[in-house]
Amino acid sequence: MDSMKGVLKGDKVIFGGEAVAELYNAQYYGRLKGETLELALVEAAYLLDRERISVDQEGRSLSFRDFFIAASQAQEYFELKYIVYRDLRERGYYVQPSVTDFRVYPRGGKPNVAPSKYFVHVVTERKPMPLQQLISNLQAALNVRKEMVLAIVDEESDITYYGVKFNVLKGGMEPVQLTPVPGSATFLQDRVVIWDTEVSTRLHQDGFYGNPMDDRRLQLSLVEAAYLIMRGKLEVTDYEGRIMTPDDFTAKALQIESSFVGKLKTYTDLRDKGLVAKTGFKFGSDFRVYEKIETIEKIPHSKYLVGYVENDHVYQMQDLSRSIRLANSVRKDMVFAFDRSGIQYFSLGRIKL
Incomplete structure (x- = not known):
């Protein structure tokens, strides 16, 4: 175990010696810095809990409890990130901490072998999310050809994963x-x-x-x-x-x-794209949207629920979850419209990882 002993310094755990080959080369934990290996706090907590490593701080060996408390003080929402990291690792994914919280590789894919597939953002159900932050994160993921995932952790530590993507809507009317x-x-x-x-x-x-x-x-x-x-x-x-x-x-x-005004801009864009937008009041949204209606005697199932939001809108996680669940329950996609040099659309839906 001596060769697998790390030292807690700020928000990293530093290793040298055989740990570099054992943890990084073979199992893809951490990040190399010269001849040393730096583990993020969530990585170190995960390995410490499994007794794969030990961690010292100022000459004192830390228990998992001691380390977890110290990490929570050093990093905002560490507890939530650990919950999500552990869940993804135990589902068989390779996970690397990043500025987006985590980069996650597809099943069977490994770091340095295949590109990561997802950017996962960890969110507490208690913290509102501004629309602009969500769009900025989504754009950042698309810029490097990744899929954006929101991992929302509720007060009982259950995780719900939502896929987020821009939508191009088009109809045939x-x-x-x-x-x-x-x-x-x-x-x-x-x-x-x-x-x-x-x-x-x-x-x-x-x-x-x-x-x-x-x-x-x-x-x-x-x-x-x-x-x-x-x-x-x-x-x-x-x-x-x-x-x-x-x-x-x-x-x-x-x-x-x-x-x-915002609803009219959205309605106009939908109609101009050949879609039919009708009131979505019964579904708690602005519009229910059909791709095409051949005859009024045989109206098909509407495909989308569309809600317009202003650029300064701030999502409450419970409201967001409620909207998505309702849309899924009536077999529709939940789509949000916003105005940025014209109406744009993005959707959120529950996914299984």
């Missing part, structure tokens, strides 16, 4: 060919009603817009009406019969719904 009919629609209190039977039928049957009020008239949501006005497909008047411009409509809609 063609734009509705329609010439605006004067006086055909009115903006009421929080929705638009189309009075013209032909316009109502064309919009609903050809584009799955709105919801029929009866067999002659159609109700549109605010985003549906705003989109059709912008695309020159619909003329909407106010109570006094004045034709509403897109700016007029948006200003009034904002008085009703503070998040209207």
